[in-house]
Amino acid sequence: MRAGAALQLLSAANIVAAISFPHFAAFAEADATTAVPIQGFYTTSPSNSPTSNTTVARTGNATAATRTGTVTAPRTLTYTQTEYTPNPTVFRTACAEISSSYASRLAVYSSQASTNANAILPTRVAVRPREAWDCLYSIPINRDLTLEFISGVAKYLQFQSTIEYLKNPPANSLQDPIDIIGSLEKLADQVRSGEIAHHIRFENAFRKLLQRCHDGHLGFSFNSGSLIAFRGPFSLISISPDAIEKPKVYAENDLLEFGLNASYVTRIDGYGVEAWLAEFADYGSSQSPDARYNAIFANRDPGSDGTFYTLYGWYPGKNTISLTYSNASTIEYEYRAFARWNSALNWTGIRTGADFYANIVLNPAYFQLSSSNEEGVAGEHAPAPEPTNSGNAHHIHDKQKVRKRQMRTGVATTTTSRRPSATPQVPQLVYFNEPYMRHRVGPYVQDLNGIIGGYFLNDTIGTAVLDISSFAADDDDAEFEVAGFQAALTTFFAEARRRGSKKLILDVRGNGGGLVALGFELYKQLFPSAPAQSFYRIRAHEAAQIFATAAETLATDKATEELIETIERIGLDGIDEDTPGRALEVVLAISSGFSRQNTLDVSGNKPEDLETWIGPYNITGLVNDTVSLLVENNFNLPIQSSDISGFGSLANFTSAPQPFQKEDILLLSDGTCASTCTIFSELLKREQANISSVVMGGRPNDGPSAHVGGTHGSRVLTYANLLRNSRRVVELFTPETDEQEQYLIDNIPLALPFGFTYAAINFRDAIRPEDETATPLQFALEPADCRLYFSPIGFTDSVYLWGELSKLKWGTGSEFEGCAVGGLQRGEGSTGFVPDDPNTVEIVNYILQPLKPT
Incomplete structure (x- = not known):
């Protein structure tokens, strides 16, 4: 159906403020305290007694020097472990026990706070993992609401740009085929049949489905993760003695205390450590298996405890895990669990699983969702239920506390954010030689939000370093992100010219993305006169066509021209609800992602009309789908808070000197x-084309590894964004018949029955216009020129790492004898596709898919 016909049943001229027909009552927020009838609870009887997976041999954090645990013979890969199923007589009281524990802690806090201004509100209380699971398991399932959720969430997932490609992934993409909608239908069948008879089983199955897509923009966090989090006993790290030899796996505290003399891990729960970790990593959000493998381990830059510790937030299926070391000792450690508390979702009034369902599962308070509909937030990894570096006192190594980027990332960083005072006249945009928590020394310059730090190495080569932790501030309320970023870059490059620095290292380790404008800003300041084009497309399914029609109804050519005149007269910040001409609604429509007004086609022209933009255009071959026109952002349109260098008011920046030659980057x-x-x-x-790349870490397979392994999607849309577009449609178009009404109900996303703390899809596919197949870059894993593993000092000291890489690339005397794979002369040993790991075997995975008895 063409876009012009997508709403042929609706009258675009009849614009109303509200819709009276009953089906759209779903937009109203549900009362969180309303009792909900529970259906289907205990349709299958759980086991009468809990099954213990492993007898605890010993607990604690023994170091390599003193480890003398029980020696066990290596297991074969035929494991008959059963999944732990709670005993009904136990799990029915678990939530009450946890709630009572929290109430006790809060009572202590209240008594302390009355006399001590420094008393700390307890936001987490340690509980036994099995007790936490017992509570979650006691949450009843409401079949009708669960089926309603499945039907409703499918409308959101239709906006996922790769949904058809995931069914039949391109060869060499290392992506397993996944039919998202078909898998949802199977989940619905399991709910109807009673095979899924507990709500937490459904939540886990749905999350597993999305995680298997390996898309950091695609994710869903239920409210339950805000109350209970599971944790591993400690962090692991993967270290090579010289950055070239295959790395070994160590307990982090062992390596930091004893260095390479520490015993390394050889087996986990009886399985070879590499095989166990490769299987465990398969639920990571990066597209590259090497990036997913890296995410398992603790890292100093960026700051992370690793997923072996965070467990992806999943219950591990038992209370302990055993590690076998190179000194032949085997020690069992306890998993951990924490009951959590925040102002929006907490344990108040929760005594039973039914209380949990009514107060938490059905709670519509999307407290972590920003109301911003800002164009240009490409987004990053969908957040885990809590930051990966939680900073809890029980962790072996206390680290800097971090807060999760709610809209932009799930990758915790340790940068600070210096927010200016309220409404400053002249904010301080850059800081010099001040602490920067990512490194032992402060950078020469950093922006006020700590997004980037600029360093100058004390070497004879004259090496400068830009440490780019992200493309967004860690503080969601940060101000002057673009202005501060621009100022810091300008200052840094001016100082590089003054010093005569000729070499530049761009460190993007751990960079999960952020504002698109900052990515373009960095590129344009590096190459002022070079073209800066990034093309994308979206799925043009029915709902996207509806949303594009709504955006076109508001943001017509005439309305857009009037908006530009208004912005030139009063400024973008002056536009609000009272601005004449519905200017604010036009701004939001253009920023929604469904408007053609801020796009340019491959010829540099704005699409002529709605049908030219949204199509839909058919693609066949590997997939059968409909998509929009291939376009790029028009950064000359004045609807962003600050212009990017080279665009708009800064168009003359293209004549600025280029700070570094590309062969020197x-x-x-x-x-x-x-x-x-x-x-x-x-x-x-x-x-x-001559810029060299180095990638660190990855699977110990001595094969090439992708330097860009996270999602290549070029914009994320949260469910809140999509629901806002649905509201816009409801306000603009009044159905006149039941058929018209049903058309909207069947296609546009409506409010879901279950609350969530984060939910998003990847909205845009990044496409190379010269690629005749027009395959999304999400499915292209291209190797770095040089691959190195982490050495002990390279792990702990980034300044050292930069220096050695500088000598390896441009100088002499580097402690790195070369690259583990490839080389720093472009193309040497680094062509072809990233290989799969031939050593990976299917093993038991307690975290996500425990095996049934054989």
Whole structure:
């Protein structure tokens, strides 16, 4: 159906403020305290007694020097472990016990706070993992609401740009085929039949489905994760003695205390450590298996405890895990669990699983969702239920506390954010030689939000370093992100010219993306006169056509011209609900992602009309889908808070001197570069062919590894964004018949029955216009020129790592004898596709898919 016909049943001229027909009552927020009838609870009887997976041999954090645990013979890969099923007589009281524990802690806090202003509100209380699971398991399932959720969430997932490609992934993409909608239908069948008879089983199955897509923009966090979190006993790290030899796996505290003399891990729960970890990593959000493998381990830069500790937030299926070490000792450690508390979702009034369902599962308070509909937030990894570096006192190594980027990332960083005072006249945009928590020394310059730090190494080569932790501030309320970023870059490059620095290392390790504008800003300041183009398309299914029609109804050519005149007269910040001409609604429609007004086609022209933009255009071959026109952002349109260098009011920046030659630039990554970071990296790759790349870490297979391994999607849309578009449709178009009403109900996303703390899809596919197949870059894993593993000092000291890489690339005397794979002369040993790991075997995975008895 063409876009012009998508709403042929609706009258675009009849604009109303509200809709009276009953089906759209779903937009109203449900009362969180309303009792909900529970159906289907205990349709299958759980086991009468809990099954213990493993007898605890010993607990604690013994170091390599003193470890003398029970020696066990290696197991074969035929494991008959059963999944733990709670005893009904136990799990029915678990929530009450946890709630009572929290009430006791709060009572202590209240008594302390009355006399001590420094008393700390308890936001987490340690509980036994099995007790936490017992509570979650006691949450009843409401079959009708669960089926309603499945039907409703499918409308959101239709906006996932790769949904058809995931069914039949391109060869060499290392992506397993996944039919998202078909899998949802199977989940619905399991709910109807009673095979899924507990709500938490459904939540886990749905999350597993999305995680298997390996898309950091695609994710869903239920409210339950805000109350209970599971944790591993400690963090692991993967270290090579010289950055070239295959790395070994160590308990983090062992390596930091004893160095390479520490015993390393050889088996986990009886299985070879590499096989167990490769299977465990398969639920990571990066597209590259090496990036997912890296995410298992603790990292100093960026700051992370790793998923072996965070467990993806899943219950591990038992209370202990056993590790076998190279000194032949086997020690069992206890998993951990924490009951959590925040102002929006907490344990108040929860005594039973039914209380949990009514107060938490059905709670519509999307407290972590921003109301912003800002164009240009490419987004990053969908957040885990809590930051990966939780900073809890029980962790072996206390680290800097971090807060999760709610809209933009799930990758915790340890940068600070210096927010200016309220309404400053002249904010301080850059800081010099001040602490920067990512490193032992402060950078020469950093922006006020700590997004980037600029360093100058004390070497004879004259090496400068830009440490780019993200393309967004860690603080969701940060101000002057673009202005501060621009100022810091300008200052840094001016100082590089003054010092005569000729070499530059761009460190994007751990960079999960952020504001698209910042990715383009960095590129344009590096290459002022070079083209800066990044093309994308969206799925043009029925709902996208409806949303595009709504956006066109508001943001017509005439309305857009009037908006530009208004912005030139009063400024973008002056536009609000009272601005004449519905200017604010036009701004939001243009920023929604469904408007053609801020796009340019491959010829540099704005699409002529709605049908030219949204199509839909058919693609066949590998997939059968409909998509929009291939376009790029028009950064000359004045609807962003600050202009990017080279565009708009800063168009003359194209004549600025280029600070570094492209052969004198080295891109350093750990493979987790995602979203806006991939847009920036793609600009480098397409336009600056001689820039070398180094990737750190990955699977110990001595094969090439992708330097850009996170999602290549170029914009994320949260469910809140999509629901806002549905509201716009409801306000603009009044159905006149039942058929018209049903058309909307069947297609546009409506409010879901279950609350959530984060939910998003990847909205845009990044496409190379010269690619005749027009395959999304999400399915292209291209190797770095040079691959190195982490050595002990390279792990702990980034300044050292930068220095050695500088000598390896441009100088002499580097402690790195070369690359583990490839080389720093472009193309040497680094062509072809990233290989799969031939050593990976199917093993038991307690975290996500415990095996049934054989």
